[in-house]
Amino acid sequence: MGTILSDxxxxxxxxxxxxxxSRVVLDQVVPFSVLVLVLFGFALDADHHxxxxxxxxLFWVAVxxxxxxxxxxxTALDRADGTDTxxxxxxxxxxxxxxxxxxxxxxxxxxxxxxxxxxxxxxxGVDVEDPLLLVVAGLVAGVAVAAAGTLYGALxxxxxxxxxxxxxxxxxxxxxxxxxxxxxxxxxxxxAAVDGWAWTGLLAVAALVLTVVGASAHGxxxxx
Amino acid sequence: MGTTTAAGLGQRDTTGSPRSRLLGAxxxxxxxxxxxxxxxxxxxxxxxxxxxxxxxxxxDAMRLLYVHVPLVxxxxxxxxxxxxxxxxxxxxxxxxxxxxxxxxxxxxxxxxGLVLVTGSIWGRPVWNTWWEWGDVRLMSTLVLFLMFTGxxxxxxxxxxxxxxxxxxxxxALVAVLDIPLVNRSVEWWENRTLHQRSTLGELKIEDLTxxxxxxxxxxxxxxxxxxxxxxxxxxxxEQAAFDHxxxxxxxxxxxxxxxAEVRRAVGERTAEExxxxxxxxxxxxxxx
Numbered sequence: 039m040g041t042i043l044s045d046x047x048x049x050x051x052x053x054x055x056x057x058x059x060s061r062v063v064l065d066q067v068v069p070f071s072v073l074v075l076v077l078f079g080f081a082l083d084a085d086h087h088x089x090x091x092x093x094x095x096l097f098w099v100a101v102x103x104x105x106x107x108x109x110x111x112x113t114a115l116d117r118a119d120g121t122d123t124x125x126x127x128x129x130x131x132x133x134x135x136x137x138x139x140x141x142x143x144x145x146x147x148x149x150x151x152x153x154x155x156x157x158x159x160x161x162x163g164v165d166v167e168d169p170l171l172l173v174v175a176g177l178v179a180g181v182a183v184a185a186a187g188t189l190y191g192a193l194x195x196x197x198x199x200x201x202x203x204x205x206x207x208x209x210x211x212x213x214x215x216x217x218x219x220x221x222x223x224x225x226x227x228x229x230a231a232v233d234g235w236a237w238t239g240l241l242a243v244a245a246l247v248l249t250v251v252g253a254s255a256h257g258x259x260x261x262x
Numbered sequence: 263m264g265t266t267t268a269a270g271l272g273q274r275d276t277t278g279s280p281r282s283r284l285l286g287a288x289x290x291x292x293x294x295x296x297x298x299x300x301x302x303x304x305x306x307x308x309x310x311x312x313x314x315x316x317x318x319x320x321x322d323a324m325r326l327l328y329v330h331v332p333l334v335x336x337x338x339x340x341x342x343x344x345x346x347x348x349x350x351x352x353x354x355x356x357x358x359x360x361x362x363x364x365x366x367x368x369x370x371x372x373x374x375g376l377v378l379v380t381g382s383i384w385g386r387p388v389w390n391t392w393w394e395w396g397d398v399r400l401m402s403t404l405v406l407f408l409m410f411t412g413x414x415x416x417x418x419x420x421x422x423x424x425x426x427x428x429x430x431x432x433x434a435l436v437a438v439l440d441i442p443l444v445n446r447s448v449e450w451w452e453n454r455t456l457h458q459r460s461t462l463g464e465l466k467i468e469d470l471t472x473x474x475x476x477x478x479x480x481x482x483x484x485x486x487x488x489x490x491x492x493x494x495x496x497x498x499x500e501q502a503a504f505d506h507x508x509x510x511x512x513x514x515x516x517x518x519x520x521x522a523e524v525r526r527a528v529g530e531r532t533a534e535e536x537x538x539x540x541x542x543x544x545x546x547x548x549x550x
Contacts (some may be wrong), residue, residue, distance in 0.1 A: 090289065101399060172385075189432070189436075197419050197421060199419055205417050207409075207412040209408075211409060211437075213405045214402075214405065251439075255432045257426045258431070259432060
């Protein structure tokens, strides 16, 4: 287990170093996510009341769309120059490869969330009523998004239609996460009277299931 | 139709056989009988309120439940079979499991789509809406349908069949995790669903009503079995056609290789015999 985790950290460090040097997420995905928030504002006629009411849902749709780009970027990195073959030959276990990749995507998804929460505060004028719930729900949902994204990124990897197939495969799986995270944020932002902690509990179950399934199934996906 | 084909494709180029045709005939007859039972012979759901004396119930809309509920169960069955076959793909790694998984996923998705359509038609008069976003069961069923739509999209990609089989198996195994959610959602989120816990249990189910519901399950089972059989055979023929294509390509390469060997041998012999008929060109590479 210790080896798996240390190998996973190695892989995550590699992915994050590449990202720090190429800055694709910072230069392209983050602006895209803010753009999505702004476009929602235009579409809803810049009505602050409406934006505050729907902010949780709009936030998580923006997170999922941006995470999709981050996952596609992560998958493309591994396909470049036969990196995936080299990783398979390296002797790292499939589980550690999965956990490492997922950890790197997770860091990026959390960074996206930080930027987007700033966007909610500035553009939509929301008030945070339960900051702890906001942080915990965001962190837990991020695990589910990263785990599912990494699993389905590996699934679509190497296919000529990867860019169009990945959203079709990934977004339905993330639909329950979207629902749970939105309900939790409705509570945290005070836009609806729901039990956000109960939804966060469900998110934790989803995150755990997706991580376990991803780590177990990754071997079958990188077998040859 | 049952003609014998060229080498490699097996004995038949059709998915039909005398037994499957008989099954098809019985299935179509059962569908017709179910239509008459459900939409003509059974009574509509009309109940009298004990205090006000007013009529209430689902009226004629209830007839759709004789189709909708069996479709739901058969969709679960097809997806369950897909899950079992997907485990078989990952463990046994044989084409039989893969073709079974693909066939059951495709037929299950047809059933799931029909579940959504018949449910929506039923919901219009009973719930006063075609679609209810707040209903957890409806949403989880839609998610299930979309996940298997993605599965089928993955199956249509041009990939190495063995690798595609493994990828599809993983997608199917994640997707079927939604089935318990669909099934138990009515109990787990009681206040977030319009689906009744046991709509049929509240109705007066006896005699013809009970028989029609039972007959609905039998008919849906027959349709499922019939479609599965043919879809499996289509998949098996596709597999055979693919293998046949690969075998033909390998044979072609071998033939090219043999031809090159012959040319090389002829070239070497010609070189040994001398350059007399080579127009002054010498060397053993002429034929290669």
